[in-house]
Amino acid sequence: MNGRTYEEVATGEELPPLPIPLTRTLIVATAIASRDYQDVHHDPGLAVERGSTDIFMNILTTNGLVDRYVTEWAGPAAVVTAIRIRLGVPNYPGDTMTLTGTVTAKHDEDRRVEIAVRGENGLGAHVTGTVAVRLPAKDAT
Amino acid sequence: MTSYEDFAGREILPLWEGPDPVNVPMIRHWAEAMGDRNPIYRDDAAARATGRPGIVAPASMMQAWTMRGYAATVEGPDAGARAGAAAGARELDGLLEKDGYTSVVATDSEFEFHRELVAGDRVSVREVVESISPEKSTALGTGRFVTTVRTYTDQDGEVVAVQRWRLLRFRPKEARAPRPRPAVNRDNAFWFEAAREHRLVIQRCAGCGTLRHPPGPCCPHCGSFDWDAAEASGRGQVYSFVVNHHPRHPAFEYPLIVAVVELDEGTRLVTNLVGVEPGEVEIGMPVVLDWLDADPDLSLPVFRPQSGIAA
Amino acid sequence: MSGFSGAAAIAGIGATEFSKDSGRSELRLACEAVLAAVADAGLKPSDVDGMVTFTADTNAEIHVARSTGMRDLTFFSRIPHGGGAACGTVQQAALAVATGVADVVVCYRAFNERSGVRYGLGQADGPAETGADSAAYAWLTPFGLSTPAQWVAMFARRYMHEYGATSEDFGRVAVVDRRHAATNPAAWFYRRPITLEDHQASRWIAEPLHLLDCCQETDGGQALVVVSAERARDLPHPPAVVLGAAQGSGDDQHMMTSYYRPRITGIPEMGLVGRQLYAQSGLGPADMDAAILYDHFTPLVLPQLEELGFCAPGEAKDFVAEGNLELGGRLPFNTHGGQLGEAYLHGMNGIAEAVRLVRGTSVNQPEGVRNVIVTAGTGVPTSGLVLGADR
Numbered sequence: 001m002n003g004r005t006y007e008e009v010a011t012g013e014e015l016p017p018l019p020i021p022l023t024r025t026l027i028v029a030t031a032i033a034s035r036d037y038q039d040v041h042h043d044p045g046l047a048v049e050r051g052s053t054d055i056f057m058n059i060l061t062t063n064g065l066v067d068r069y070v071t072e073w074a075g076p077a078a079v080v081t082a083i084r085i086r087l088g089v090p091n092y093p094g095d096t097m098t099l100t101g102t103v104t105a106k107h108d109e110d111r112r113v114e115i116a117v118r119g120e121n122g123l124g125a126h127v128t129g130t131v132a133v134r135l136p137a138k139d140a141t
Numbered sequence: 142m143t144s145y146e147d148f149a150g151r152e153i154l155p156l157w158e159g160p161d162p163v164n165v166p167m168i169r170h171w172a173e174a175m176g177d178r179n180p181i182y183r184d185d186a187a188a189r190a191t192g193r194p195g196i197v198a199p200a201s202m203m204q205a206w207t208m209r210g211y212a213a214t215v216e217g218p219d220a221g222a223r224a225g226a227a228a229g230a231r232e233l234d235g236l237l238e239k240d241g242y243t244s245v246v247a248t249d250s251e252f253e254f255h256r257e258l259v260a261g262d263r264v265s266v267r268e269v270v271e272s273i274s275p276e277k278s279t280a281l282g283t284g285r286f287v288t289t290v291r292t293y294t295d296q297d298g299e300v301v302a303v304q305r306w307r308l309l310r311f312r313p314k315e316a317r318a319p320r321p322r323p324a325v326n327r328d329n330a331f332w333f334e335a336a337r338e339h340r341l342v343i344q345r346c347a348g349c350g351t352l353r354h355p356p357g358p359c360c361p362h363c364g365s366f367d368w369d370a371a372e373a374s375g376r377g378q379v380y381s382f383v384v385n386h387h388p389r390h391p392a393f394e395y396p397l398i399v400a401v402v403e404l405d406e407g408t409r410l411v412t413n414l415v416g417v418e419p420g421e422v423e424i425g426m427p428v429v430l431d432w433l434d435a436d437p438d439l440s441l442p443v444f445r446p447q448s449g450i451a452a
Numbered sequence: 453m454s455g456f457s458g459a460a461a462i463a464g465i466g467a468t469e470f471s472k473d474s475g476r477s478e479l480r481l482a483c484e485a486v487l488a489a490v491a492d493a494g495l496k497p498s499d500v501d502g503m504v505t506f507t508a509d510t511n512a513e514i515h516v517a518r519s520t521g522m523r524d525l526t527f528f529s530r531i532p533h534g535g536g537a538a539c540g541t542v543q544q545a546a547l548a549v550a551t552g553v554a555d556v557v558v559c560y561r562a563f564n565e566r567s568g569v570r571y572g573l574g575q576a577d578g579p580a581e582t583g584a585d586s587a588a589y590a591w592l593t594p595f596g597l598s599t600p601a602q603w604v605a606m607f608a609r610r611y612m613h614e615y616g617a618t619s620e621d622f623g624r625v626a627v628v629d630r631r632h633a634a635t636n637p638a639a640w641f642y643r644r645p646i647t648l649e650d651h652q653a654s655r656w657i658a659e660p661l662h663l664l665d666c667c668q669e670t671d672g673g674q675a676l677v678v679v680s681a682e683r684a685r686d687l688p689h690p691p692a693v694v695l696g697a698a699q700g701s702g703d704d705q706h707m708m709t710s711y712y713r714p715r716i717t718g719i720p721e722m723g724l725v726g727r728q729l730y731a732q733s734g735l736g737p738a739d740m741d742a743a744i745l746y747d748h749f750t751p752l753v754l755p756q757l758e759e760l761g762f763c764a765p766g767e768a769k770d771f772v773a774e775g776n777l778e779l780g781g782r783l784p785f786n787t788h789g790g791q792l793g794e795a796y797l798h799g800m801n802g803i804a805e806a807v808r809l810v811r812g813t814s815v816n817q818p819e820g821v822r823n824v825i826v827t828a829g830t831g832v833p834t835s836g837l838v839l840g841a842d843r
């Protein structure tokens with residue numbers, strides 16, 4: 001598995017988009033894997049009763065998917081130092097969320113790179129945020 | 142009487158240790174569900190190749206180590222290890238409940254990670270209120286943003302991560318019925334399709350250039366069946382208006398302002414006025430286009446008073 | 453056949469291609485066929501003043517007229533019962549032409565019966581209605597403009613703005629109606645008159661309309677029998693002779709929402725009806741001894757007085773305030789209480805009251821009534837009558 005070194009990355013670089021089909025199974029499986037048993041993430045009847053149109057993805061999963069998106073691009077040597085997200089419209093089953101990202105800053109002192117991330121579904125922006133990763137130096141690999 | 146302001150700095154969750162130590166099976170389940178194929182979460186050798194001591198947990202999994210899981214739903218929020226320790230939380234919940242903020246949704250999570258977790262780590266969390274916003278009107282309903290700081294520590298009391306965590310505690314909006322559906326057919330579909338892209342268009346005769354709205358299949362002036370659509374400037378003025386009170390349709394909030402707006406291009410259309418009180422509307426008032434995304438299939442042009450115009 | 457035999461002829465024909473999937477709206481097909489027929493006759497759309505179609509047709513006359521550039525219509529009629537209507541449309545047109553109520557009548561029928569609603573599949577689970585009448589509502593109901601009171605209020609607001617009329621000017625119409633209903637035992641609001649203060653204090657329905665600007669809603673029925681004047685003379689009651697009977701649909705006519713005309717303070721289709729009534733009867737506004745004017749909502753009574761020549765545009769508010777509509781006034785109005793006071797029966801009860809006025813049997817009978825003008829609905833293609841005592 002190849003990774004990126006700090007030197008290879010330039011501010012303004014765009015990450016390849018990642019479409020994620022939002023199946024009902026994904027929403028339930030990720031909620032359970034994050035130990036979130038709230039009914040709005042697995043019980044359609046109760047979700048509707050609480051004013052939602054269907055079950056929807058939990059925020060821990062959004063964190064997990066944003067984490068995966070950036071580290072898939074950065075490679076296994078990257079160390080995640082920050083994930084800051086804001087949620088917009090919900091991720092409902094049947095939709096697709098497409099993640100996109102752009103390198104917005106580089107910090108030479110600790111080889112830290114900041115990536116602005118955005119996840120859009122059919123309703124609009126589900127997530128906007130920033131992920132910071134520390135990348136290996138060129139000669140360290 | 143406690144007020145929301147008094148909660149800044151108060152602890153609502155005393156230090157509490159998660160039920161399981163960091164462990165490889167739970168990491169693997171997480172990575173599998175997330176579709177995360179990073180080898181450092183499942184392969185000791187691959188993790189060591191990156192300079193790590195062995196398999197690590199995904200950074201984003203931090204909060205999951207301190208989730209009460211299914212137990213929370215069967216024992217209630219204050220049972221078990223938290224019993225008797227979460228007085229601040231109960232007091233805050235009581236205050237929020239009294240104001241009708243019965244619903245909750247997470248809106249922000251800002252994690253700073255101090256180190257990666259490895260198998261055997263024991264994660265504890267403590268939560269302190271940072272601020273509670275004044276009442277805000279949101280798309281979901283009226284409520285307050287409760288911002289807390291959750292500090293995650295390890296078995297040695299060292300901080301492993303800090304999370305700023307924001308929940309909206311709110312009164313759900315009265316469920317609104319969808320707006321009445323327009324009958325879309327071959328003569329008007331272009332207009333509603335443009336509206337979905339937030340473009341206000343006016344049908345234009347390809348024969349003589351006359352603009353017409355509402356649109357129709359042929360030109361009353363020259364008889365041409367050919368037409369295209371011109372983009373409207375989005376500026377106009379109120380030609381007449383109505384303030385609806387009765388009967389009430391469940392899709393709308395009342396009083397409801399419906400206006401005939403005359404566009405700068407000369408055609409008129411029926412629309413709603415927003416950002417203005419019924420008593421402030423006047424015939425001749427300059428207005429500008431705005432968009433209402435009534436629901437995923439239907440966007441409608443609405444108008445608001447042109448800013449910078451003295452009343 | 454007698455009477456109009458030989459008085460009318462078919463002068464033009466036109467059609468679209470015939471296919472299994474036209475790819476166009478039914479309204480467009482109607483427009484194409486109508487324009488072709490008019491051209492074949494060597495005429496212009498603006499020469500057409502009459503239209504006949506099937507009740508089953510989705511293309512209302514006003515949509516076809518507006519789209520093809522027709523202007524004033526003095527005759528429009530529909531025949532029921534599906535395909536049985538076909539020759540009937542020509543009979544209607546011939547009657548209209550023979551009697552002079554129209555000069556050029558177009559008969560039409562257009563549909564996507566194969567690619568759209570297939571009669572052969574039965575009525576269950578049909579696709580959503582997307583004909584021209586339904587599509588017309590697409591410009592209104594998504595914005596919450598969906599009731600007659602709301603549609604009328606839009607005209608009323610503009611009328612107030614241009615002519616300086618007030619809510620009280622509308623209220624005076626309601627007060628007269630309710631005063632007349634108060635002495636009519638058949639009226640819903642018998643013995644329940646209102647004051648202008650009551651009107652002003654009544655709750656908003658659709659500003660600028662108060663509750664008391666709006667007619668009631670009624671269950672009921674009303675029928676009329678029409679025979680020849682000659683025969684009527686042998687029957688028990690004094691005849692109410694039809695001195696004039698006219699229809700009108702105006703330029704750029706919509707259904708209750710003709711907001712796109714250069715000005716919206718008048719009711720052009722009512723002016724068209726009035727001019728025909730006076731021409732047919734040889735009478736004028738000064739000859740009318742009473743008026744039964746359509747009053748589902750008070751504001752549109754004012755422009756009716758203007759369109760029918762009882763006062764100049766913008767002056768109806770003064771005409772009403774001066775007491776002209778009272779029993780002892782210049783033009784006793786809605787002596788039964790109107791639709792605001794007696795009953796809302798789509799204007800048919802007003803025709804009956806006009807008959808009683810001519811007979812001299814109204815519960816609020818003014819002195820010396822010979823000629824009465826009656827109008828039908830406002831905001832829509834409309835009609836009117838002048839009924840008179842036997843001469």
Ligand SMILES: [Zn+2]
Pocket residue numbers: 346347348349350351360361362363364365
């Ligand atoms: Zn043209």
